Amino acid sequence: MRVAIVAESFLPNVNGVTNSVLRVLEHLREEGHEAIVIAPGARDHQEEVPDYLGFPIVRVPTVKVPLIDSLPIGVPNATVYDTLSSFEPDVVHLASPFVLGASGAFASQQLDLPAVALYQADVAGFATKYHLAPLAAAAWDWTRTIHNLCQLTLAPSSLTIAELEDHGINNVHHWGRGVDAERFHPSKRSETLRRTWDPTGTKKVVGFVGRLAPEKGVHRLVSLAHRPDIQLVIVGDGPSMSDLQAELPTAIFTGALGGEDLARAYASLDLFVHAGEFETFCQAIQEAQASGVPTIGPRAGGPVDLIEEGVNGLLLNVSTFSADLPSAVDYLLDDCRHDTLRANARASIENKTWRALCEQLLGYYDQAIVAASTAPRSLLSRAVALPVRAARNFNAKVRELPRRHHRGEGVA
Template sequence: MKIAIVAESFPPYLNGVANTALRLIEHLKKDHELLVIAPRGISPRDITPRRATPLSFSPEAIHILRDITIVEVPARMVPPIDSLPISVPTFAAYRALKNFQPDIVHLASPYVLGGAAAFAAAHLGIPAVAVFQTDISGYTHRYHLSALEKASRVWTAAIHNRCARTLVPSTASMQALHKHGVENIFHWGRGVDTTLFHPSNFDPQLRRSWDPKQKKFLVGYVGRLAAEKGVHRLRHLDDDPTIQVIIIGSGPLQDVLPEQLPNAIFMGELRGRELARAYASLDLFIHPGEYETFCQTVQEAHASGIPVIAPYAGGPIDLINPGVTGDLLPLETFEDHLQVAAHRILKDPDLEEMKLECRRAVAHKTWGRYGEQVVEHYRAVLADHKRRSHPPMIPAAD
């Protein structure tokens, strides 16, 4: 099968869209011919002053993408949503798509580049499958761009309804898209690397570096340091003398959050084994944001044997079993209840069993399994497209 993957975000940028696209490519390249259209790596001139260093490809990404044809398009940061680059469609990308003549077009979190690709695919008569991953309308709400919120929902529906199917990672996202008029919605979760993220990465030396007297609970967050992630909601934990907050990640608020969380340890962005070691060395993981369509960091924490607390909103609703693998707190009172909920888990006499349950919850979630599910969606779409393009002939009447 010839598959064109159009990704709104892509390595070396590190986020859920980029990581999912990379894992899907790793699975598909074994048996299929691929073309990738994606934003090029962010250059220093495209980065706001608080993101002063360019990003670089990880060795793993270089290995996966070797021998893959990648057509790059420009990417720009657009204030005030300065945590996500916006990809710019080009005629070269359209020409590459037309010349490649794929059987199907895969749109990874389409918005600008992916939106243009959805219409291009329709023009070329090629069926498309879209993956919904980024709640752009939620972001516009969080950044107080009310004039754009409704327009964003309308545009999102227009893009996805141009596609044969939309694959959605969570129940909450499926309900929201259905409410706003998106059709042909199918659930598709995410795999997690349970070999990389594993309790065996527990590192006493790292824990001592975080807490030299070894008297505190170590509670962490992993992700972008951006407004929509709600990291400031950890301030009550940061004030707790029995808790050491660990923040892993980078982003536009990396210079602001240390002022709001003065006792926290900021590790910057970690990847690979370093990240896995950090996860496994925590006692508890917190994801405080409400705009997650999935929240892969919850699965990475669970694979590491670490319970998770998150708001009762978005993707974590499907991923956290309250009282078994962590807790879900009402969004409206999340900050007020977080400290009590954290201590309830950290001091639970059955905490070790909870850690085992976390690991069990994701043990079956391999990327190979979810990659093959996408291929099955492709096949179903292509079969339907063939029927529509070549309807059965009705015998003429005698």
């Protein structure tokens, strides 16, 4: 099978979208398939990788976007259409399509190529969180247009599937995420590392791992910041770091970690907390569970499918998350149940391997190919008119915002 992946984000930027694409590419290589990746180019200070496992990476220019300027946005251009046309894939995989991925969806339809869209980012939710509420409705219009150009949409959680269907997106199926259960393992727990965080050896270590940005809700851990029996550890980097360091003055900020350093950090926690309500899946919760760490998450989005209350963690209401957090922490850290919770956390991911998930994905590719072969073809005018109209509506909403919210800062 020949697979073209149009990724909204990719190396050298590491995030949930990038990680899932890497795992898919690894499986495609193992199974002898061919692939190509179309992705945003690296920023000025980053080193660009030309291929991954021998699969070529075709880059497009990037721009800076205010408020999320740590994440480069790929600029759609003729490269997307030309690459798909010359590669002639059997299926196009759109990883979290919104800007670059949208051009992949339009090009796929114009070239009569089957397309599978993976919904991985709640853009409408982000718009609300970043005080851009007027964009939320337009974001849903745009998302619906993109995804309904594809044969299938894959979503990672039951709540996300329901939300997509409520907004008029068709042919939505479930595709979760695998986890590397060998890399993330309770055996990676390091007493040496724990002593660097807590030289007294008397505190429970509660942590967060992820991008430090407003939508992650890390500020909600403030209710734990001054407890003498708890050491907060924040793993990650991002635009909110300086603000969080001021809000959580007793916390240890490690910066971004990877590889074995990240695995040791996860396993050395006593409890993992993720407070952001905009996660379509929340892979960090799975990685913590694989490391044998009980988890707390919001009763929203992906965490609802990952956390079984009282078994491997707890879910808290978003509106009262910070106020409810201390008592939830006390419950999960109680010596009478903590070891059982740790064992349950690990057990909850035992069957969630990337191999199984990627085999399921190949099955979805086959479904899309069959659906495309039997569907009536749209007239070119209709195929073009729909995205153009949606794009105009979205751009009109952008122009209504105060200039400081949307003015570009130049090409990266």
